Amino acid sequence: MTEKPERRFVVEPGGALSGTLQVPGDKSISHRAVMLGAIAEGETAVSGFLDGDDAMATLAAMRALGVAIDGPEQGRLRIQGVGLRGLQAAAGALDLGNSGTSMRLLAGLLAGQRFASRLVGDRSLMKRPMRRVTEPLARMGANIHTEPSGTAPLVIEPVAALEGIDYPLPVASAQVKSALLLAGLYASGETRVTEPAVTRDHTERMLEAFGADVRVAGSQVSVRGGGSLQGGAVVVPGDISSAAFFLVGASIAGTGPLTLTNLGLNPTRTGVIDILQRMGARIHVERERSGAGEPVATLTVEPSRLQGIAIPPDRVPLAIDEFPALFIAAACAEGETTLTGAEELRVKESDRIAVMADGLGALGIQAEPTPDGIRIVGGPVRGGHIQARGDHRIAMAFAMAGLVADAPITIDGCSEVDTSFPGFVDRAREAGLRIRSEEGGA
Numbered sequence: 541m542t543e544k545p546e547r548r549f550v551v552e553p554g555g556a557l558s559g560t561l562q563v564p565g566d567k568s569i570s571h572r573a574v575m576l577g578a579i580a581e582g583e584t585a586v587s588g589f590l591d592g593d594d595a596m597a598t599l600a601a602m603r604a605l606g607v608a609i610d611g612p613e614q615g616r617l618r619i620q621g622v623g624l625r626g627l628q629a630a631a632g633a634l635d636l637g638n639s640g641t642s643m644r645l646l647a648g649l650l651a652g653q654r655f656a657s658r659l660v661g662d663r664s665l666m667k668r669p670m671r672r673v674t675e676p677l678a679r680m681g682a683n684i685h686t687e688p689s690g691t692a693p694l695v696i697e698p699v700a701a702l703e704g705i706d707y708p709l710p711v712a713s714a715q716v717k718s719a720l721l722l723a724g725l726y727a728s729g730e731t732r733v734t735e736p737a738v739t740r741d742h743t744e745r746m747l748e749a750f751g752a753d754v755r756v757a758g759s760q761v762s763v764r765g766g767g768s769l770q771g772g773a774v775v776v777p778g779d780i781s782s783a784a785f786f787l788v789g790a791s792i793a794g795t796g797p798l799t800l801t802n803l804g805l806n807p808t809r810t811g812v813i814d815i816l817q818r819m820g821a822r823i824h825v826e827r828e829r830s831g832a833g834e835p836v837a838t839l840t841v842e843p844s845r846l847q848g849i850a851i852p853p854d855r856v857p858l859a860i861d862e863f864p865a866l867f868i869a870a871a872c873a874e875g876e877t878t879l880t881g882a883e884e885l886r887v888k889e890s891d892r893i894a895v896m897a898d899g900l901g902a903l904g905i906q907a908e909p910t911p912d913g914i915r916i917v918g919g920p921v922r923g924g925h926i927q928a929r930g931d932h933r934i935a936m937a938f939a940m941a942g943l944v945a946d947a948p949i950t951i952d953g954c955s956e957v958d959t960s961f962p963g964f965v966d967r968a969r970e971a972g973l974r975i976r977s978e979e980g981g982a
């Protein structure tokens with residue numbers, strides 16, 4: 541994958557956040573809509589699709605595997621499903637860019653195919669752990685290999701069949717759960733996954749909507765192979781992980797209120813709201829409704845005085861992508877915030893504990909990393925020059941710190957923001973953040 545040109549954000553003090561904002565479509569749901577629509581019978585119409593680089597990597601991969609997909613056009617896709625056995629070998633390696641979800645879920649989808657595949661990604665993705673999916677897939681009979689370091693490229697050789705397994709997840713990961721369920725569609729018998737803690741359930745919801753033989757019983761999800769999926773309509777709500785930056789920003793800015801419309805409010809994704817409300821944030825949930833299988837609502841955020849808390853470890857998987865934003869809330873809170881049980885943050889697009897701690901330190905905030913978390917003591921946020929290390933969520937989190945800093949904040953390493961939130965700078969400026977984006981800043 542060609543690396544993108546370097547980009548930096550500069551945020552001037554004195555910004556505000558108010559008005560109404562709709563964030564782009566949910567990244568996790570967008571990935572799944574394309575993958576399941578591709579292997580379904582018939583056509584699948586998607587609306588609200590996130591045309592960010594990560595979901596577009598999944599879309600490009602499904603096209604490379606022989607699936608005709610029209611769009612995205614204003615968030616709309618038309619996918620001509622080829623059925624479970626209709627995928628064709630890609631001509632070359634599938635390049636999944638910065639997207640761990642694409643690589644891990646596709647590993648599951650392709651593990652049972654009768655053709656070979658090779659999965660690669662960008663510098664960040666090529667360093668992330670992949671044995672967490674390749675080991676259980678191999679137990680199902682897949683012929684799948686990583687580098688000796690357990691990282692990509694992933695090489696998948698054709699197999700005649702897979703066998704279902706009963707697998708207790710060693711880590712609370714929706715990506716591993718989803719990879720095994722997708723492989724289970726191609727396996728004989730039942731594939732059952734037991735998760736140690738609740739993780740996002742978009743795969744199970746969508747498999748059911750597409751007619752798969754899927755069952756959920758507490759912490760167990762199982763799927764039976766040998767059936768087929770029926771295409772249909774998928775309505776993708778706004779991504780709460782993208783909204784999180786604005787939930788924090790509107791809480792700390794002292795202005796507002798800020799209203800976020802058409803937001804996905806899946807209970808396996810609302811940990812960030814719970815944590816912020818425990819800190820004293822004033823977030824009001826209105827107009828809750830079901831949007832084609834996924835709960836949707838409007839959120840209004842008012843400015844508030846935040847208090848530091850000990851974040852309950854059971855909230856971690858339900859807010860796993862929102863911790864960069866939550867660390868900014870902690871920096872602005874009164875007192876100490878502690879996080880434990882979050883070692884997974886060290887293997888995301890960056891080591892989010894270390895990179896956030898370094899950035900907070902550069903802004904005058906006391907941040908002490910631990911192996912599985914961090915301790916942050918709230919205080920005055922200074923201006924400064926920091927590094928997002930190419931992590932989209934770290935770039936956007938520190939942009940919101942600019943709302944309270946006493947001087948400009950320059951954030952290097954922002955080239956990957958489009959992976960999850962194309963148009964972030966424009967939306968933030970429209971809402972009142974004094975941010976600009978520049979070429980450069982390695």
Ligand SMILES: O=C(O)C1=C[C@@H](OP(=O)(O)O)[C@@H](O)[C@H](O)C1
Pocket residue numbers: 567568569641712713714715716718740860861884
């Ligand atoms: O299943 C998904 O769509 C995702 C699951 C999470 O990863 P893990 O499953 O590795 O926790 C999350 O960090 C990622 O952004 C998206």
Ligand SMILES: C=C(OP(=O)(O)O)C(=O)O
Pocket residue numbers: 594638639640641642861888889933960
């Ligand atoms: C970790 C993330 O995504 P992925 O694992 O798909 O790269 C994220 O979006 O924060």
